Every structure is written in C-alpha cells, then in structure tokens.
Amino acid sequence: MKAVIYNGPYDVKVKDVPDAKIVRPTDVLVRITTTNICGSDLHMYEGRTSFEQGRILGHENMGEVVEIGSGVERIKVGDYVCLPFNIGCGFCENCEKGLTGYCLTANPGTAGAAYGFAEMGSWEGGQAELLRVPFADFNCLVLPPDAAEKEDDYVMLSDIFPTGWHATELAGLKPGESVAIYGAGPVGLMAAHSAIIKGASQVFVVDTHKDRLALAEKLGATAINAVGDEAVQKILDLTDGRGTDCGCECVGYQCCNKHGHEDNSVTMNSLVASTKATGGIGVVGVFVPQDPGASSDLAKEGKMPFDFGSFWFKGQAIRTGQANVKAYNRQLSRLIHQGKASPGDIISHRLSLAEAPAGYKHFDDRDEGWTKVILKP
Numbered sequence: 579m580k581a582v583i584y585n586g587p588y589d590v591k592v593k594d595v596p597d598a599k600i601v602r603p604t605d606v607l608v609r610i611t612t613t614n615i616c617g618s619d620l621h622m623y624e625g626r627t628s629f630e631q632g633r634i635l636g637h638e639n640m641g642e643v644v645e646i647g648s649g650v651e652r653i654k655v656g657d658y659v660c661l662p663f664n665i666g667c668g669f670c671e672n673c674e675k676g677l678t679g680y681c682l683t684a685n686p687g688t689a690g691a692a693y694g695f696a697e698m699g700s701w702e703g704g705q706a707e708l709l710r711v712p713f714a715d716f717n718c719l720v721l722p723p724d725a726a727e728k729e730d731d732y733v734m735l736s737d738i739f740p741t742g743w744h745a746t747e748l749a750g751l752k753p754g755e756s757v758a759i760y761g762a763g764p765v766g767l768m769a770a771h772s773a774i775i776k777g778a779s780q781v782f783v784v785d786t787h788k789d790r791l792a793l794a795e796k797l798g799a800t801a802i803n804a805v806g807d808e809a810v811q812k813i814l815d816l817t818d819g820r821g822t823d824c825g826c827e828c829v830g831y832q833c834c835n836k837h838g839h840e841d842n843s844v845t846m847n848s849l850v851a852s853t854k855a856t857g858g859i860g861v862v863g864v865f866v867p868q869d870p871g872a873s874s875d876l877a878k879e880g881k882m883p884f885d886f887g888s889f890w891f892k893g894q895a896i897r898t899g900q901a902n903v904k905a906y907n908r909q910l911s912r913l914i915h916q917g918k919a920s921p922g923d924i925i926s927h928r929l930s931l932a933e934a935p936a937g938y939k940h941f942d943d944r945d946e947g948w949t950k951v952i953l954k955p
C-alpha cells in the first residue's frame with residue numbers, strides 16, 4: 579500500500595510499504611477514505627519530537643471497514659467508521675472513566691496511545707491506503723447513513739472537533755459566558771465553533787493570520803489580530819477591563835511572540851492576563867517535557883517563565899491535556915447529522931496521498947489560504 583512516511587525534519591515521502599493487516603482477533607482493517615494533516619503532525623514534521631524516521635504519519639482517520647478479526651462483535655465489514663486519534667482499550671482504569679486519551683493498555687508504561695504519533699506507542703498512522711485499528715469494537719465510531727455525503731465533516735470527529743470542544747470543557751465554559759481562544763489554527767477554530775454551539779456570549783479568537791481569522795469571523799467569533807500583550811489589551815478593552823470568563827490555549831509549545839519568534843510562555847501568560855479573576859483556562863495546545871530544539875534553556879527542559887503570582891492572585895484554574903475523543907464524538911456526530919455543526923467548513927485543500935509532501939509544506943509554512951488539509955487516499 580502507499581503511505582506517508584516521516585523521512586526526517588521537513589521531509590515526508592509517499593512510499594510503497596507492506597499492507598496493514600489484522601494482527602489480533604480484536605482488530606479491524608479500514609480502507610482509509612479521508613485522513614487529515616494536523617497541527618500536531620507539524621511538531622513531528624519539523625523534527626521537534628522523537629518521532630522515528632520511516633514511520634507512517636496520520637492520526638485523523640476515517641474509512642470503510644474491509645476486514646474484521648475473529649473476536650470482533652459489533653463492527654461489520656462495510657461500516658463507515660471514524661477513528662478517535664487516541665487508542666483506548668476500553669477496560670483499563672482510565673478508559674473505564676472515559677479518559678481514553680490516557681489509556682494504560684495501548685502504550686504500556688505510558689498513559690496514552692495514538693496512531694502515527696511520537697511517544698504514543700508504535701501504532702502506524704492512517705495517511706495510507708489501509709489502517710489497522712486495535713480494540714476495534716471500542717474504538718470505531720460507526721457513522722450515520724449520510725457518512726459518505728458528509729464525510730469531510732465527520733472526519734473532524736477523529737480529533738479537532740472533539741479537541742476544540744474539550745478545550746471549552748477544560749475551561750469550564752457555560753452558556754452566556756465569554757471566552758478568549760488563542761490560536762486560529764484548526765483546533766482554535768473548532769474551539770470557537772464549539773463555544774458558539776454552547777451559547778457563549780462573546781468568543782474572541784487570537785492569531786495574526788488573516789485567512790484563519792476570517793474563518794473565525796465566519797464562524798461568528800470576534801477576530802483579535804495581535805499576539806501577546808497587545809492581544810490581551812484588546813480583549814480587556816472589549817470586556818470592560820474585566821477579561822473573559824474563561825480562556826482556551828490552542829497553540830502549544832511552539833507559540834510565538836509579536837516578532838514571530840518562538841517563546842513557549844506567551845499564550846499561557848496572555849491567558850492569565852486576559853481571563854477574569856476566578857476564570858478557568860483550558861489548554862489543549864501541546865506542551866512537551868523535553869524540547870531539545872527550543873531556543874531557550876528553560877524551554878529545552880519543557881519549562882517556562884509563568885506568571886504564577888498573577889495566576890494565584892486571580893484564583894484561576896488551569897486544566898490541560900489530550901482530548902478524550904470518545905467522550906464527545908458520538909454526540910458531536912449527531913450535531914453534524916442534524917445540520918447543527920459543520921466542522922468541515924474550515925477545509926481549504928483536499929489532496930491525493932501523492933500530494934501530501936506539498937500539503938505538509940504549505941500547511942507548515944502557514945501559507946495564505948492553507949487552513950486545513952485533508953488527504954483522499
């Protein structure tokens with residue numbers, strides 16, 4: 579089969595590799611129909627993770643089940659399924675609680691597993707023609723009958739729509755409240771879409787890319803074209819100096835200051851400053867324990883100069899981490915089915931697998947108009 583392989587920093591290749599196959603009786607084999615490039619892939623693409631050369635990328639996957647293992651009970655050949663990017667077993671202590679982003683079985687020794695992802699186990703990715711799905715009865719979300727028609731919306735259930743929703747959950751957003759979302763990448767845009775569906779009164783989206791901010795406005799949010807202190811001031815001005823009820827971090831450790839230089843503390847300190855006293859801050863942007871490629875010594879050790887005094891004085895709360903996709907994907911699929919959510923509206927490019935290297939480059943360069951890239955193997 580053809581697959582997108584990580585070949586080294588800023589280098590992905592489409593190669594012929596052995597077909598994915600069923601290994602355990604609880605696996606199914608999926609013929610991938612859509613697989614997305616994610617901002618998380620870019621951390622790997624840029625060589626800023628321990629992702630091994632030669633591995634297949636891709637954790638935002640959907641497709642048709644073409645073969646089932648002998649122990650599979652629920653899933654049938656021909657089902658259209660969307661796969662949560664995190665792999666859960668369904669029976670460990672964390673999966674039992676719905677915390678499938680922190681499965682204790684699928685990546686032994688660590689909490690959390692995913693397809694084609696650094697530090698998340700050896701599972702191959704789905705930017706390929708076929709994908710092996712483990713613990714398939716648990717992991718597969720069988721899609722409604724309009725699966726093919728709304729494919730480009732449903733594929734967003736693999737990651738960014740539940741992740742955006744999770745950001746607003748971690749922040750504690752309630753109907754009628756205001757929220758500032760840092761980052762207008764796909765995840766930030768999905769957090770804005772979620773906040774609006776949840777009935778937020780004011781939704782601010784912070785970034786400096788005009789095309790991405792235009793999408794935020796199309797979703798019904800207020801664009802804040804600035805970063806750092808300038809963004810904070812604009813948000814304070816628009817909230818009577820109080821700040822928003824809560825805030826979301828949707829950028830991660832490669833966030834930039836106003837000069838466009840990486841500084842991993844910018845968004846977290848902006849959030850403390852632009853969130854009201856007692857407000858919640860939800861962090862889904864990825865931060866890492868080690869970052870050898872960082873420019874500062876602190877950041878190399880996964881640390882940052884954080885305004886803890888202001889944070890404490892304001893009595894704020896921070897919650898972080900991977901989205902537990904399975905906690906939300908079924909309900910969000912119903913919003914799509916009923917026409918109440920359309921996460922696919924942010925897609926800018928639909929490419930073939932062969933075009934993946936160009937897709938990675940343009941998306942990584944944040945080229946004008948490259949807001950979300952999906953691949954059709």
Ligand SMILES: NC(=O)c1ccc[n+]([C@@H]2O[C@H](COP(=O)([O-])OP(=O)(O)OC[C@H]3O[C@@H](n4cnc5c(N)ncnc54)[C@H](O)[C@@H]3O)[C@@H](O)[C@H]2O)c1
Binds near residue numbers: 741830
């Ligand atoms: N927690 C999870 O489960 C989960 C799931 C998916 C993605 N992620 C992470 O979410 C983050 C965002 O993903 P994405 O696909 O939207 O990525 P992306 O790289 O496409 O978007 C990030 C955006 O942040 C903007 N930005 C940079 N510095 C900023 C600043 N100081 N203030 C405001 N905006 C700033 C960039 O201009 C860019 O538009 C990544 O770290 C990704 O790994 C986490």
Ligand SMILES: [Zn+2]
Binds near residue numbers: 618619637663
């Ligand atoms: Zn993703």
Ligand SMILES: [Zn+2]
Binds near residue numbers: 666667668680682684
């Ligand atoms: Zn588990």
